[in-house]
Amino acid sequence: MNKINISSHFPHSSSFLKFKYTLSLISLLGILGACTFVSEVAMGEVNSPKLKQATRENIHTIDGKLDRNNKKFSKSNTYYNTHKFEGKAGEQIVIDLKSKDFDAYLILLDPKDKKIAGDNNSGDENNPRIVLTLPSTGTHTIIVNNRKAGELGSYQLSRRAASPRDLELAEAVKLNQRVLKLVEEGKYSEAIPLAQRALAIRQKILGEHPYVAASLHNLAFLYGHQGRYSEAERLHKQALEMAKRLLGKEHRVVATSLDNLAQLYMGQGRYSEAEAHKRRALEMAKRLLGKEEHAYVATSLGNLAQLYVRQGRYSEAEPLYKQALEIEKRLLGNQHPRVATSLNNLAELYVNQGNISNALEIKEQGLKIK
DSSP states (O other): OOOOOOOOOOOOOTTHHHHHHHHHHHHHHHHHTOOOOOSOOOOOOOOOOOOOEEEETTEEEEEEEEOTTSEEETTTTEEEEEEEEEEOTTOEEEEEEEOSSSOEEEEEEOTTSOEEEEESSSSGGGOOEEEEEOOSOEEEEEEEEESSTTOOEEEEEEEEEOOHHHHHHHHHHHHHHHHHHHHHTTOHHHHHHHHHHHHHHHHHHHSSOHHHHHHHHHHHHHHHHTTOHHHHHHHHHHHHHHHHHHHOSSOHHHHHHHHHHHHHHHHTTOHHHHHHHHHHHHHHHHHHHOSSSOHHHHHHHHHHHHHHHHTTOHHHHHHHHHHHHHHHHHHHOTTOHHHHHHHHHHHHHHHHHTOHHHHHHHHHHHHTOO
């Protein structure tokens, strides 16, 4: 399942570019394999369903299914299944989880039922993958979970020995996780050498690959924050062209790449170039995903609106914000955090226009969302 985490549009402020661009990096880390962990795995003994298990060429494969007969995490209201295996301390393994039916999440517990790993998108086609060296000997538990309440369906779980290639690519994932943490702390200079190492690993092993394109974007983002604009632009363009060659000229990743390049242009005050790229990204998203029925279309509308706000083109930004807000309400419900963000964007726009009464009314709606 192709699962690409795209950042939402963001509140306007004097630090808008820094904040927006940072979240663009996070979305790209979703493509290349940043782990997002759930917090509700501390549980006792769990029972595994009896499923047929096949072994071929030292690959252990299980075809399973998540349904309403499985156990459920009370906090997230999501179903989970469990599978056990015997492992030895020092053993290097790869666990893959694939599903076309639901947004899968993979968790690994040690023999004491302590969580030692979790992932949702580090594998092929952004499916979950765990690569690690087992820290202890005994019966380990794999948990197959869905990330969205109500999602059910079939999956394939596999376990095998890790190859040198697997371990190197896992190192790139760890480096990118450290990059993300440093970005969140504002330590861009420290993040650059780690991002360079992650890119070098991927280029050596994968050649032309969407993960390489994502790493190029990430390094470009960091260069942009250091004022190294020409280097950033070169890498963004390189990533864009690679995405086109690999995925075609009409693809959601291409649209995201266009918007990342537009953000760099906006930071340099190259507004006409930024607008052209943002419009292309928006129109592509509409063609690919439907004009009004996808959250990424709302994201693209909000991103174009932010550019207009930056230029003081408030009357052009307002209908875009409103469209984005209505899409998110239909898709996510009136109480979703993204709806609160969109309400805040609209309120800030009214403040800039001097329409304080409307700003206060919209702001109050956003504050009611928990």
